[in-house]
Amino acid sequence: MLNTGSTSADSTLVANQGPPLWLLAELTYRCPLQCPYCSNPLEFANHKDELTTAQWIDVFTQARALGAAQLGFSGGEPLVRDDLVELIEAARELGFYTNLITSGMGLTEQKVNAFKQAGLDHIQISFQASDAEINNMLAGSRKAFDQKLAMARAVKAAGYPMVLNFVTHRHNIDEIEKIIELCLALEADFVELATCQYYGWAHLNRAGLLPTKAQLDHAEAVTQRYRLKLAAENHPCKLILVTPDYYEERPKGCMNGWGNIFLSITPDGTALPCHSARQLPVTFPNVTAHSLSHIWYDSFGFNRFRGYEWMSEPCRSCDEKEKDFGGCRCQAYMLTGDATQADPVCSKSPHHDKILAARAEADLPQPPIEALTFRNERNSRIICKS
Amino acid sequence: MPILRPGFRLQWEPIQNSHVLLYPEGMVKLNESAAQVLLLIDGERPIDDIIDSLAGRFPNVPGLDEDILAFIEVANAQHWINIR
Numbered sequence: 001m002l003n004t005g006s007t008s009a010d011s012t013l014v015a016n017q018g019p020p021l022w023l024l025a026e027l028t029y030r031c032p033l034q035c036p037y038c039s040n041p042l043e044f045a046n047h048k049d050e051l052t053t054a055q056w057i058d059v060f061t062q063a064r065a066l067g068a069a070q071l072g073f074s075g076g077e078p079l080v081r082d083d084l085v086e087l088i089e090a091a092r093e094l095g096f097y098t099n100l101i102t103s104g105m106g107l108t109e110q111k112v113n114a115f116k117q118a119g120l121d122h123i124q125i126s127f128q129a130s131d132a133e134i135n136n137m138l139a140g141s142r143k144a145f146d147q148k149l150a151m152a153r154a155v156k157a158a159g160y161p162m163v164l165n166f167v168t169h170r171h172n173i174d175e176i177e178k179i180i181e182l183c184l185a186l187e188a189d190f191v192e193l194a195t196c197q198y199y200g201w202a203h204l205n206r207a208g209l210l211p212t213k214a215q216l217d218h219a220e221a222v223t224q225r226y227r228l229k230l231a232a233e234n235h236p237c238k239l240i241l242v243t244p245d246y247y248e249e250r251p252k253g254c255m256n257g258w259g260n261i262f263l264s265i266t267p268d269g270t271a272l273p274c275h276s277a278r279q280l281p282v283t284f285p286n287v288t289a290h291s292l293s294h295i296w297y298d299s300f301g302f303n304r305f306r307g308y309e310w311m312s313e314p315c316r317s318c319d320e321k322e323k324d325f326g327g328c329r330c331q332a333y334m335l336t337g338d339a340t341q342a343d344p345v346c347s348k349s350p351h352h353d354k355i356l357a358a359r360a361e362a363d364l365p366q367p368p369i370e371a372l373t374f375r376n377e378r379n380s381r382i383i384c385k386s
Numbered sequence: 387m388p389i390l391r392p393g394f395r396l397q398w399e400p401i402q403n404s405h406v407l408l409y410p411e412g413m414v415k416l417n418e419s420a421a422q423v424l425l426l427i428d429g430e431r432p433i434d435d436i437i438d439s440l441a442g443r444f445p446n447v448p449g450l451d452e453d454i455l456a457f458i459e460v461a462n463a464q465h466w467i468n469i470r
Contacts, residue, residue, distance in 0.1 A: 019401050070411065121393060
């Protein structure tokens with residue numbers, strides 16, 4: 001409320017800011033897959049430094065003391081860190097609910113059990129599609145699908161609750177019935193049917209990923225049919241369909257508000273209010289230089305878009321600003337070049353035509369999957385140079 | 387016999403000054419009465435024992451048993467607990 005929106009480093013604090021409740025630990029940008037919709041930054045190849053085991057445990061300790069209760073181990077692929085058991089053990093000991101968010105690549109039955117011993121609470125495995133061929137093509141790995149199936153079974157056998165995450169887009173969303181059936185057969189407790197959101201690599205590949213309105217309507221109808229069926233059977237599996245912002249008329253209340261409950265730490269220790277904020281023209285603090293308490297409550301980066309003073313019109317005088325906080329700062333920046341603009345998803349935004357143009361583009365034929373820019377070191381370096 | 391669903395955890399959070407129910411990627415902040423019921427759900431106590439125990443501790447609360455049953459029904463419908 002007191003934020004002046006100035007770009008100087010001494011921004012004033014927002015009164016009554018609560019603690020971070022969620023900590024996302026992006027342990028590494030290394031990953032054996034090459035998904036063209038990865039939300040990691042395009043220039044990830046420029047950020048090779050990773051916090052040490054002791055530095056991560058220090059971050060967990062500080063975050064827990066501030067009040068964080070949920071911890072996600074993510075990446076990249078977190079399994080490539082060889083200290084994962086140690087990190088899980090430390091986090092669980094501190095009282096975190098620990099979530100491993102993995103592609104399943106590099107997972108073994110032995111690791112599934114070792115993580116359980118260390119106190120891991122839950123494993124989420126992401127799939128690219130229900131069909132082996134399309135999954136493998138998207139993941140850039142021939143063996144990916146069989147490996148994921150085997151690991152999903154191992155996770156359930158070890159007694160974990162399991163979330164299966166399917167990223168959907170124009171090439172696989174029509175298979176949604178098969179996807180749901182597969183998840184039910186694997187006894188998933190929660191299924192996230194997450195339509196791509198257009199950040200990072202997905203933004204680069206948007207035209208080749210965004211489904212049409214008709215595809216989305218079909219997916220929603222099928223999901224709803226299954227929800228009713230599961231409810232009638234008192235089946236515990238919960239289906240969560242994330243629809244893309246591009247088909248909304250009002251923006252999402254992104255991250256429940258900037259720097260409100262969510263704290264993300266990148267592999268090199270940069271602290272962010274959301275995992276894609278690194279691209280914004282805002283200086284973010286690093287855990288190797290500042291305490292988490294300073295970062296959360298006092299830093300310029302975390303106070304930059306707290307409250308409402310930073311807003312421009314139409315958000316500033318909008319009666320929905322307390323509900324959606326003007327939408328997503330990253331989306332505003334990517335589509336308008338100005339992070340203080342309304343999220344163009346909003347039909348009140350003067351830049352909403354960009355969203356309408358993307359929808360119109362989705363109705364035209366688009367190149368096949370093979371033509372997308374895959375997320376790998378080589379492509380990242382080319383992007384860094386240009 | 388009610389029991390917490392596997393992977394769900396009840397925990398006191400001093401910063402939030404309340405009990406919370408933690409589950410995959412989610413957290414529910416519980417009010418005090420909900421927490422008192424869930425704390426007694428350990429897979430070994432039948433519902434009648436839970437009611438007796440709370441009635442002993444809060445003897446002057448009218449309609450306590452209906453409230454407890456109603457909450458257990460909600461918790462079951464939310465799949466926070468299983469009844470076996």
